[in-house]
Amino acid sequence: MKNEYLLLTPGPLSTSETVRQAMLKDWCTWDDDYNKEIVEVIRSKLVALATNRPGYTSVLMQGSGTASVEATIGSAIAQDGKLLVVDNGAYGARMAQIADYLNIASTTIAPGETSQPSLEAVEKTLQEDKAITHVAVVHCETTTGMLNPIQEVAALAKRYNKVVILDAMSSFGGIQMDIADLDVDFMISSANKCIQGVPGFGFVIAKLSELEKCKGLARSLSLDLYDQWHCMENNHGKWRFTSPTHTVRAFYQALLELEQEGGIEAREARYTKNQRTLVQGMRKLGFEPLLNEALHSPIITSFYSPAHSDYQFKAFYDRLKEQGFVIYPGKVSNADCFRIGNIGEVYPSDIERLIEAVEKAMYWEIK
Numbered sequence: 001m002k003n004e005y006l007l008l009t010p011g012p013l014s015t016s017e018t019v020r021q022a023m024l025k026d027w028c029t030w031d032d033d034y035n036k037e038i039v040e041v042i043r044s045k046l047v048a049l050a051t052n053r054p055g056y057t058s059v060l061m062q063g064s065g066t067a068s069v070e071a072t073i074g075s076a077i078a079q080d081g082k083l084l085v086v087d088n089g090a091y092g093a094r095m096a097q098i099a100d101y102l103n104i105a106s107t108t109i110a111p112g113e114t115s116q117p118s119l120e121a122v123e124k125t126l127q128e129d130k131a132i133t134h135v136a137v138v139h140c141e142t143t144t145g146m147l148n149p150i151q152e153v154a155a156l157a158k159r160y161n162k163v164v165i166l167d168a169m170s171s172f173g174g175i176q177m178d179i180a181d182l183d184v185d186f187m188i189s190s191a192n193k194c195i196q197g198v199p200g201f202g203f204v205i206a207k208l209s210e211l212e213k214c215k216g217l218a219r220s221l222s223l224d225l226y227d228q229w230h231c232m233e234n235n236h237g238k239w240r241f242t243s244p245t246h247t248v249r250a251f252y253q254a255l256l257e258l259e260q261e262g263g264i265e266a267r268e269a270r271y272t273k274n275q276r277t278l279v280q281g282m283r284k285l286g287f288e289p290l291l292n293e294a295l296h297s298p299i300i301t302s303f304y305s306p307a308h309s310d311y312q313f314k315a316f317y318d319r320l321k322e323q324g325f326v327i328y329p330g331k332v333s334n335a336d337c338f339r340i341g342n343i344g345e346v347y348p349s350d351i352e353r354l355i356e357a358v359e360k361a362m363y364w365e366i367k
């Protein structure tokens, strides 16, 4: 079954036929074929992708990626804890919103959606607000496609003895990093982003010594990160409640395909080539990226909408969809833009075809 169009989106994204085929079988959540052969293998492969060093473990959690972020924030921070969130986009803002919902004290550093956080401001806040216990930052802020300076933010947080929570949802598997080198305590991602699986669960790769401190802290039963980990750890990969078996099986296949491609290094190279081909081609057609080139990620790119009065996103979108490409609306509050993703089963030749399709879809030029 071929897809009618390519998803150039931040996830769910286009997957391979073999990943989709992996879902055509039913699995028993109690059986070793599922738990030992699939879930436990996934858990250890994820840890190996995140770091070469010991001391880390992984937990899979039902739900979209946000559920895993909520499970982490709600399970890692004690009653008297306080969270500092770097907020320069919708996903940073969502972490602060989660803290509010859970009645966890929080504060933000919010430089706006097109700027990186000032490290001086982060340090000043850490110095002045002694109540802060945890620091949360998004790696690739999918709102704009910006990469945040996670190494510097994590180093600062560690200098002040804080626990570091990293939302690497849209970057893990697509950008090389070692979370032990970064000294990240909790790293969160999900099945339907750069690993190129389908939606249904997220995962947290955690420093074991920090995860063990989460016992009894969770504010939600189904999102209790410690309890989920404890159950998996002691029952050979068993999930506490119904697990998304088909999604998990597809994810296992996606991990094998990541290995076949040459690992994260090779995938990052492909995404980077996609992104460069995209920006070059779009510039030639007169489109300008929202961000400075230095802030771009290989994941997704925001472009300003054409200033022409005949331009409408929906019409542009439909004309691209007719030609086999689905793009994404913008998410920035103070600029009119749209986004094009570079991740998933997408190759530079697809991006070249996209550029031709964009040229054809520029109806405001034709008039």
Ligand SMILES: *Cc1c(COP(=O)(O)O)cnc(C)c1O
Residues within 6 Å of the ligand: 010, 011, 064, 065, 066, 067, 091, 138, 140, 141, 142, 167, 168, 169, 170, 190
């Ligand atoms: C996709 C994404 C999430 C999670 O979104 P869901 O819709 O809950 O899967 C969180 N953070 C970032 C940076 C993302 O790109």
